[in-house]
Amino acid sequence: MLEQTVQIVSNERDNDSYFRLVVHAPRIAPLIQPGQFAHVRIPPLKDALLRRPFSIFQVSGDTFSILYKTVGKGTEALSQMQAGEELGVIAPLGHGFTVPKRGGETPLLVAGGYGMAAMFLLAQRSPQKGIVFVGGRRRVDILCEKEFQTLGWDVRVTTEDGSHGKKGLVTLPLIAELKHTVAKRMVPHRKVFACGPTGMLKAVGKIADEFKVPAELSMDEHMCCGVGVCLTCVIPIKAGDRWEYQRTCIEGPVFDAKEIVWEATK
């Protein structure tokens, strides 16, 4: 974890309301592990004081990038920033994904919308290739499909309006694949890695449990300090026969699906 002022290399519209931001961060870039995040201070925000957390998308040499959607004043202000301008960054943060081992379980990546961004490094650094299930509302919500294909992964797309790939939710092709796996008694088995909206993660966790496959879920919680002191981003996690609140920024954002006590999240 380092706190640094970094310079924007590029900040360009990817598609619709999605942007790709690349920053020059030579000390941070080599430390980044798949599933970790950066906590970003956006100077033009002024009276909105808090940092914004973003999953790290790609790492290349002295740079890392994030892929974000403009959803509020923080991301709106960020999208207006230009190459050469500076941002405050604390990174890399959080406990990320377990990178699959060669010859181990086949990874099944499940991404909803910009959850895809958090999975790219995992796919890139996994010696074991697998399948990426990506879902979104519309065609424009399906991000970096080609980049995953270039890595040699099988990408299966679903959209809720049917404008791209199969029509429906991302969980449908995931269930179909797991049924196929069970029917064919495939060994070694599969392991699920997911990032996306909480509803999707909950559904993926349930599916993984039904098919008795392990699953790692990257939780997207409202965050404040990003380093474990404020206790904003907590979720209920099993602790013996009870549960306790654990921090998404330190113990997470990636949790073993079996540890999350969904009943206590409402």
Next chain:
Amino acid sequence: MKREVRSAKCEVNLSVQIGKLTLQNPVMVASGTFGYGVEYAQLLDLNQLGAVVVKGIRLGPVRGNPTPRTAEVTSGMLNAIGLQGPGVDGFIKKYWPFLKKLKVPTIINIWGTTVDEYAEVAKRFDALGGVGALELNVSCPNIKEGGAQFGTDVKLLSRVVAACRKATELPLITKMSPNVVSIAPYAKAAEESGSDALAVTNSYPAMAIDIETRKPKLANVTGGLTGPCIKPIAIKLIWEAAKAVKIPIIGMGGIQNAADAIEFMMAGATAVAVGTANFYEPGTTLQVIAGLREFMQKHGIKEMREITGSVQVVK
């Protein structure tokens, strides 16, 4: 850049006295914004601080409130964490081994749901050895029992402070509630019951609503407001408290830089605490310390305490 100022420097002494506790400088952190110290140790040298103040601890572990627990507002934030914590034993096991090795004092913020619990927790930390001071949290707005109920009732406040005074020789700092008509009688009550200092103040009861969902932004409905938006209110409370008591005051409320800290001291604070700014700029405390030194050199102030209460009010 500032070399000219430094070339003309005089020797300055930033140390201050809180009861029998000497701080190397007046800059500490506000309880609840700095975890248990260890979390920020990777980002800054804690031994540069005046003191480390840890998050509130009661006798047993506390799960805390449901989420969402915080919400950003204009120039500040709301929180209703609900004093999640490991309890005395959990704290001693998990965090004390790190904290006791620090060269600067650790101040432990304590709370309870009864007067006896406050005293019991105070006794436990007295027995631990090596604790710098205890801060009595009688002002958390986000828990049903304990907290602000003690800080907004003069008799209860006196009983809590007196019970803790009996339980420990450690310096006691009473963390005041801002949610009173006049802070003076509360400040006096804490002083008369044996408090060595006052922390002025805790967060301000507040609320925010999401207009699309028509729901409160916090699961707890209401929370405590902190950040730069509360600073002028805090300055006034410190000024009033300082007129009412002789014991030192630790001022806090939206401090972001040395100029803010100096304003608190001129209003009557002997020391200051950086709170919410830790969340967005973890190096704020160190910048404040450097800025205080620069201000003293620039104005030829040799002792930190010369600034305390130096506001000139002509009536």
